[in-house]
Amino acid sequence: MLEIKGVIFDLDGVITDTAEFHFLAWKQLGEELGIPVSREFNEHLKGISRMESLEKILESGDKASSYTMDEKLELAVRKNGYYRQLIDSIAPKDILPGVEALLQGLRQGGIRTGLASASHNAPFILDKLGLLHYFDVIVDPGKIRSGKPDPEIFQTAAKMLQLSPNTCIGIEDAAAGVEAINSAGMYSVGVGDRIILSHANYVVESLLGLRLQDLG
């Protein structure tokens, strides 16, 4: 068994199903720009920052050079507006199965916890879910130079927790996120599709299925 001292969580799609809301908001923006955003394409946007996601969408519609930087910033703000409407009514009932029990167990076991989400909306969402107090550290994505799949955000979380990465577990729903955890030298737990997350050390359908003693 691993010697686990810290668990570092992704937010969207792991703690609550906001991955779906990001998809719906991009889909709406895509429709306005004449660029279809399919569920399949959206898999490549999971874990990726707002501006990088926009660039990928514009590229997929062959429109990467159709907008100025100011216009792109406006499009990103517009997407965030749609997203904020969708998350406005989020509440503790929207916490995904198994998450709160896991967080409680980690607290009781003296295991430190961190959040490594690319989302600038993460503290707002954790607050609405009533989960903010379970987290010892939250990485500010605005201070991260290279987004997932780069390991920087997970390495930063471990540093903030004053833990060595090889004593930490990272939990992710996105392929890019699992890659980031692996490159950070942590043990990776994927939540979701076994094929998409086949590079994770361990995959569960939901966190209800995660028992720390099974890892390693």
Ligand code: BG6
């Ligand atoms: C990640 C999501 O957690 O955060 C991405 O998986 C999203 O889909 C990214 O684009 C940035 O989120 P936000 O809330 O800052 O636009």
Ligand code: MG
């Ligand atoms: Mg995610």
